[in-house]
Amino acid sequence: MVTLVRGAEICAPERLGQQDILIEGQQIAHIGDISAEAVRNLPDAHVVDARGLTATPGFIDPHVHIAGGGGEGGYANRTPEIRVGDIVAAGVTTVIGCLGTDGVTRSHADLLAKARGLEAEGVSTFIYTGSYQVPARTLTGSVVDDLVLIDKVIGVGEVAISDRRSFQPTVEALADLVSQSHVGGLLSGKAGITHFHVGPHSARLAPLHRLLDEYPIAPQSVYATHVTRSPELLADAVDLAAKGATVDMTAGSTTAESVRRYVDLGGDLSRLTLSSDANGSLPEFDDRGRLIGMEVATQTTLYEQVWACAEALDIDLSQAVSLVTSNTADALGLGHKGRIRAGCDADILLTDDQHAIQIAFARGREVIRDGEPQIRGTFE
Template sequence: MVTLIKNGELYVPDYIGTKSVLIIGDKIIKIGDINEEKLLGLGLDVQVIDATGSIVLPGMIDPHVHLMGGGGEGGFATRTPEMQLSEITKSGITTVVGCIGTDGTTRHMTTLLAKARGLEEEGITTYIYTGNYHVPTPTITSSVKDDVILIDKVIGAGEIAISDSRSAQPSLHEIAKLAAEARIGGLLSNKAGVTHFHVGIGKDRLSFLHRILEDYEIPPSNIYATHITRSRELLDDAIALSNKGAFVDITADHETGEWITYFKENGGNMEQLTISSDGNGSLPKFNDEGQLVGYGVASPQTLFSQVVSAIRENRLAISEVLSLVTRNTANALRLDQKGLLKEKSDADILILDKETLDIEHVFSRGKHMIRDKEVMVKGTFEK
């Protein structure tokens, strides 16, 4: 399939003006002036999309989703469900990284790998972290390093829990050894080799991660902390960590725009900041005694809705917010073909109405997943 997107205002994620985009197969072949008449004259099957009045963006990367569900903190009946393809694409997401959270007993790494492969067969790009909250952490090959090296979809370790009553209460040295294994695996397989840390509400906040950078030979770019907006104090700690070169991640919620603004105004390194959805993860609420008092399920849609809210309600620049779900995330995870609209990159593209910012079209590796706001490709068992 050949697709020409014309007359759209391009954010790559930086704004570059009104240009055309030519897709052939799963790649962007050309961005700029494209002679439509000559292209149609070649006798090819060409789909032409007139994006007048629309903006054209890279597909979003969600670096933290529970593809096969999560949770169970309230018992077996509170295990959250698997994620379906259209839940992801309707949210403007074209690349996901799956993880296991609290439950590494009834949810297995091999199942997560199979779910990731299935979603990729259906049309999006998928990766996974090896492990879960606990240390030692579950793996496929019995080694974090070997998982990263030998299994194509494994790009790092995670989500490893710190500062949380649900963690395994690991020592600093245990955490450092795990991060070192992930890094070495990344070096030997040309992957990110990051360790993705779940950060709870504990009083130690990010102290383990600061100490790893101070006391061990772990490069800061291999540290990636998420859930950093649980409190103002934790976000201040994340700002300091970002300025050391580590990546930090906001879990999208109704205050995401305010958190981004605070991060920026208080000296956080905006190139080290990303946003994720925690999609299909559980949202348990505990009281001060650690008792479960409420429960919910995160949605991937929150990621897109909070990007829009940050732009419209908090008056943040489109390119600035967009970077947090495209270019920055691609840099954190070393996904060279993702997060940018550029020639020879994967054709992951969103087209939004310029006024409403509603999603009109979604392309994932050139495949037309959403057309004129209608889902064109559904998961195998979706109705």
């Protein structure tokens, strides 16, 4: 299948101006001005007129409870699995699935099966082994083995720190876990990242600072999320990113303001990503730790906040888009994702002046046409 996208304004995420994009199969084959004669030599090509539209890479969401999450309020509070139609409608073409608080009734077998199902339905998927718990629950009995033997496992997560729901691991235990993930990554050619859930406790990121200061840990192996819970935590995240770790903001109504504060504090934008926490629970606890309310996160918020960052901040569109594309791909070792360039997967969003997705491709397949998702899950 050959597709020619004509005349889009490309934000790759760096700005490339108005150019054509040639897609062959699942990959981008060429970017540039393609002559009318060359088009005539592609008689079977599907030609898409993208003049007046902006092309960006499809979004990478590094923190999604694809098989559901929650459970903090008991069995009836388990959240549902995500649907592929909801994923692509939010501009996401790659998801990284994780377990959270519940690593008992939510299994890695479920997580892996759901990831394979979503990929069969049309989006790219990867997963973390482990959960909040330390020592980590795994598929094979070993973090290293999971990374080496299971293609979709790219790291460990989400491991909870500074939270009442954490298993309160020692820094030594965290060093052991991060090292296992790192070595598994080395042996399998993967990122070997450890993704940390950071709770609201006043310890904040202190365990991760100690991890990097006291142990021979590669800083790029550390990836901390939920860093906007307080101004103090955000400032701590700036310091952690300065050491070479990656930090992640869970998209919410004030994400653009949080990114602004991060920049004002001297934060390195190349070490920052955004995620949705989609289909995870958003529990609310009182001062005594009792659950008093719960909502379910969606990926729609992530899409909205990327454009809010581009409009509200003194940063270029390319920098806003990088928070969900190239930055995330670099952090997760996904060299074939997150950019519009030859050799990368053809994950492309074409948006209008109102930032609505008119057309989208996931690995070369048209998954949105005229603003409407073209793929649905088996039971949607």
